[in-house]
Amino acid sequence: MRYSEVAERVIAAVGGVGNVSNAWHCMTRLRFDLKDAGKADLAALEAIPEVIGTNVQNGELQVVVGTEVEKYYEQLADQLGLADKAGDADGSGAKRGWVALAMDTVSGVFGPIVPAIAGAGMIKGLMAGLAALGVISNKNDTYLVIDMIASGVFTFLPFFVAASAAKIFKTNMFMAVAIAAAMQYPTMTAAAAAKEISAFMLFGIVPVPVFNYAGTVIPIIFSVFALSHIYRWVDRVLPRVLRTVFTPTFSLFIAGALALTVIGPIGIFLGNQLAAGVAWLFATSPILAGIIFGATRPIAVFTGLHHAETPIALQNFANRGWDNLMPMMFMANMAIAGATAAIYFKVRNKDQKTVVASAAVSGLLGITEPALFGVLAKYRRAFVAATIGSAIASTFFAVFGVRIYAYILSSIFSLPAYVGPYFPFALAGIAIAISTSFVLTLLLVPAEPAADATPVAEAAPQGSGGAKGDQVELVAVARGAFVPLEQVSDAVFASKTVGDGYALQPADGDVYAPVSGTVTVVFPTKHAIGLKTDDGVEVLVHLGIDTVSLKGEGFEVFCAPGDRVNPSTRIARVDLDSVRRAGKDPVILVLVTNLGKVSTVNEFDGADAALQRGDSVVSVSAAV
The missing domain is CATH 3.30.1360.60 (Glucose permease domain IIB)
Known part of the structure; x- marks a missing residue:
């Protein structure tokens, strides 16, 4: 597509x-x-x-x-x-909430610029490793030129942050970059390097504190946020005929002055306090620090808040020249890869094995979302194993003081950046993270039964929901009236954009599996359950129309990802009266979502026909 x-x-x-x-x-x-x-x-x-x-x-x-x-x-x-x-x-x-908004904003700002930071960090890490091994001198012209290529991103990081923040705060990108340029103008950077004065005096009375903003992120994020409001306010109060010229003029002056006199210094203070708080935790109890940062990293990646740790790491590089948070991120990725790799030995389906193997390799390379969302979200015990492995390996790193001297993508290829006194610990940490999560997953996650292990014909009522030759039958999941899919009130479902199958207006709230197979996903709002047959047909059971807004109210689920089910398995219960009182249609939709895997869908003929649970409704012919 x-x-x-x-x-x-x-x-x-x-x-x-x-x-x-x-x-x-x-x-x-x-x-x-x-x-x-x-x-x-x-x-x-x-x-x-x-x-x-x-x-x-x-x-x-x-x-x-x-x-x-x-x-x-x-x-x-x-x-x-x-x-x-x-x-x-x-x-x-x-x-x-303000805390949630701040975390989301930082994540949103850093997401688009991570490739530039990661690429530059990888180069810096490789060069640092080669220098530590004596392969190249850090005084060599070649080293200096390559270092310029890599260090430019970090030296002028406020420019990158400004451009990204402008998109988040919906303001002019080039105005935002102009603010960053003012904060890093040579007059300011030279004064900060010379350390001869602590502030310039604007109009002779307003102090402009001298700081080196290179490599900082919090001051420019706050400054662009202020610019977005100032720009809109100025544009609103000026007469239309003056806006083209004077809106950017007044906006740049006001926002720039605020950035240099108030916002920038406050941002520097906050960044330093965050970094100092992390340093205090590591100094007070390395074990506690390792457990906290190691155990929370996988869930932070899963919820999309992991970029919120990036400003602290960058502040550490700016203040100290090294960081001890990035190694924790490294261990978390290795633990996620280890747990995912163990699932490979638990699944039976060849397609699933391919997905799992790909996700595990991706995790080793520093991209963990395929592993988290594609694999570990379905196997919660494996997610727990990855969290434990991350915590143990991170604690090991914290106890031995492992640090890194350049921002680098947390992947197996970041090892050269650890060349030096911490290299043996880095190797040991990788072994701990992968092996611990791998073994725990093998112990905690039960293996899927073989494809022929479920006696479907004996366990299922009329309409087995299993394969007949090259066909898979979708049986009625509840007692009720058949509804042609085209007649449901939701246009997306009615147009079969999501998938093809059938709808059923239930007479009672007990919902059973329409096929024999494995539960792949249970939505947090409990209104939808995904299944997959051993033939690879993916089936979605969607309980009601627009019921995601009920946030689980009125729904009870009796299955979990990884469970084996058949048409005699009750998978959910719906409080039909509660759903109707909320103004929602409780119609149940049973859809084949991967239509590319099937050749035909033979529809049921008989609108409003009464169905009993287990009645054969739709047959699906698997693609050859």
Whole structure:
């Protein structure tokens, strides 16, 4: 599917163009602020083959699409007209708490610039390793030239942060970069290097503190935030005829003066306090520090808040020339890869093994979202194993004081950056992280039974829901009236955009599996359950229309990812009266979502026909 088509389906699934207040992306995720979160259909999103997973965090919808996120975002932004919304404020962020908003903002700002930081950091790490081994001298011209290529990103980091923050705060990007340029103008940097004065005097009375803003991030984020409000205020109060010239003039002067006199110094203070707090924790109890940062890293990546740690690491590099948080991130990635690799020996299906192997390799290379969303989200015990492995390895690093001297992507290829006194500990830490999470996963996660281990014919009632030759039958999941899919009230389902199958208006709330197979996903809102047959047919059971907004109220789920089910297995219960009182349609949809894997879907003939649980409704012919 082309990037534009994926973007179109994503927009439709989040409620349409009119429901999107803002959208941006990080390294692997499309991120949305929605006007009405209840209009987002997570099941429809999950049904898009290119979507690895979804997550809702503090009111922000995250759609994980992998490392090609920028290509998807380009099409998404074009279809949403985001380029035309730079000066449009909707204040949607005010709906979330200040702490959550700050974390989301930092994550959103750093996501797009991580490739530049990671690429430059990798070069710096490799050069540092070669210098430590004596392969090249750090006085060599070649070393100096390559160091310029790598260090430019970190020296002028405020420029990159300014451009990214301008998109988040919906203000003019070049005005934001102008603020960063003022903060790093040679007059300021030279004064900071000379250390002869502590402040300039603006108008002879207003002190402008002297700081070196190179490599800092918090001051420029706050400054661009202020610029976004100042620009809109100035543009609003000026007569229209004066705006073209004087809106940027007054905005730049006011925002620049505030950045240099108030916002920048406060940002420096906050950055230093954060770094000092982390340093205090490591100095007070390395074990506690390792446990805290190691155990929270996997869930931070899963919720999309992991970039919030980046400013602290960068502040450490700016203040001390080294950092001890990045090694913790390294250990977390290795633990995630180890737990994922163990799942390879637990699954039976060849397609699943391919997905798991790919995700494990991706984790070793520093990209953990495929492992987290594609594998560990389905096997919660494996996620726990990865968390334990990360905590143990990170504690090991903290106790032995492992540090790194350049920002670098936390992957197996970052090892050269550890060459030196900490290199043996880095090797030991990798072994601890991978082996601990791998072994724990093998112990905690039960193996899937062989394909012929479930006696479907004996266990299932009429309409086994199993394969007949090359066919898979979808049976009625409850007692009720058959509804042709085209007649359901949701246009996305009715158009079969999500998938093909049948709908059923239930007479009671007990819901059973429509097929024999494995539970692949249970949505946090309990309104949708994903299944996969041994033949690879993916089936979605969606309980009600627009019921994601009920946030689980009225739903009870009796299965979990990884469970084996058949049509005699009760998978959920719906409080039909509660759903109806909320103004929602309780119709149940049973859909085959990976239509590319099937050749035909033989539909049931008989609208409004009464169905009993287990009755054969739809048969699916597997593609040859």
